[in-house]
Amino acid sequence: AQSVTQLGSHVSVSEGALVLLRCNYSSSVPPYLFWYVQYPNQGLQLLLKYTTGATLVKGINGFEAEFKKSETSFHLTKPSAHMSDAAEYFCAVSDYNTDKLIFGTGTRLQVFP
């Protein structure tokens, strides 16, 4: 069965610093992978997704993620954090058997001035 693990429930960075949020998945077949962002008291918004093709995926707000099959990872990065990036981030992997997404437990990103 598919599963996803987000390492670190909380990540803190300084404004302008690199953002790295980790996501590892378990899947018996090549998965579809997603990153979502949730601002306080709002729904989840799609940041980016990997389905096939180029393994480096660019998303909104300057975020990108790289699909690494050998490491079963899909880490989210942004070169320079902005205060407005403070939010909760969820990684998700597709479950083809159920046609549903399996979500990680989320990582809360704090950005300090």
Added chain:
Amino acid sequence: SQTIHQWPATLVQPVGSPLSLECTVEGTSNPNLYWYRQAAGRGLQLLFYSVGIGQISSEVPQNLSASRPQDRQFILSSKKLLLSDSGFYLCAWSRGVYYGYTFGSGTRLTVV
């Protein structure tokens, strides 16, 4: 374009009172529909999903129920709310995992 509407945005209800949260999708047909709950400081918990009118699958036994009376309408209900039903409720729709999910703006439910 497709849009998803979820209301109300906030709700404060006494213990033992009924609940009805509504979610509607526009601009698509036969969507997969989902209800999630987020308890404070916790991740997403899938409560119900539906692949068609009248077809509801429950992921966890609980005090809640769901219905899909129309193709693009998904309703979350309870006959008697418990304190533990407090949380942030999210509706989502999908055409399939390839496309991911699109989420509504959520309802903050506080049971007092």
